[in-house]
Amino acid sequence: MELPSKLVENAVNEMAQLPGIGKRTALRLVLHLLKQPLEQTEGLTNALATMRKDIQFCQTCHTISDAEICGICANPSRDKAIICVVEDVRDVMALENTGMFKGVYHVLGGKISPIEGIGPSQLKITSLVEKAKLGVITEIIFALSSTMEGDTTNFYIYKQIKDLAIKTSTIARGIAVGDELEYADEVTLGRSLLNRIPFETSIRQ
């Protein structure tokens, strides 16, 4: 794609480095900005630059935060003895939306993935293990995605904490609420059968 201007070409190339944005989409976005008032581009670039420079991560759970300790960790009514291990801040948001979890989180920042070159040292695993050794935590809930990478990460962490007196659990895998059985894959269906729950429990939820 030959562009008529070096300035546009640079902007398109930078934009196209974002995930899921190809050169054509990048060009459309860039041309849109050119049609809008200067203020819109300034607003966008300032917001991105400030965010990238000034962003903080909670010192306890490593989620994105505007303060040294995030709102969840700072909340005295949250149970600090129950830690839910997640991949990134989007998972925290999704779990918070349920309104069902009263513990705190630990954001790993990714999953162990040899293909993408992500090893345990690039994730916040050490600080989780250290936290566990302090003896305050009673339960660790693994809430990573149910993929090979997620399972590997769960197991890697589990090996390091299994000798401590901490209960470990993972969120339930099963048929999504509202889903039809015939469209579920066999692994999920099989697991939902193995991990069946008392009917009395289910009607109370």
Next chain:
Amino acid sequence: MELPSKLVENAVNEMAQLPGIGKRTALRLVLHLLKQPLEQTEGLTNALATMRKDIQFCQTCHTISDAEICGICANPSRDKAIICVVEDVRDVMALENTGMFKGVYHVLGGKISPIEGIGPSQLKITSLVEKAKLGVITEIIFALSSTMEGDTTNFYIYKQIKDLAIKTSTIARGIAVGDELEYADEVTLGRSLLNRIPFETSIRQ
């Protein structure tokens, strides 16, 4: 969607103003930037800011350009008597890719669209009509999209230049090369029948 950080929220809101990018996608892009080195965000924001500030438009054809006169208008081998009227720079790029057009362009910057609040005064129509009145132009080719807005714009310009001794034409509407008849809509198929061309012409193309 409640975000854990004002900085991220600002960035997401700005990003979500781009066309085709919702809040979820914006969050994914913003979190991606947070995982990448600071330089990537700086590269992106600098490229966008510089482009928006320093961009120039060709004084003759109004396309995006790094100089006062764009490469096409400045090229002595291009026929300045034939003008192809297009909507934006992407159309110039698409037509240039065919390698079939040896005239010059005139970029309107959009189409007349009452719904989007775009009237003739916001488009580069006056300068086209003035150019036409200079008596140098022999043909104006309308190459706007075949929509109500495109047709309206074509007709609006046509009314102002129809008394000048200038040939006007539009690019052919018909069945795309490689397309199957049964999937073509009736209007396109009908027009392709009305505007049929001699077979001898078609085999020479």
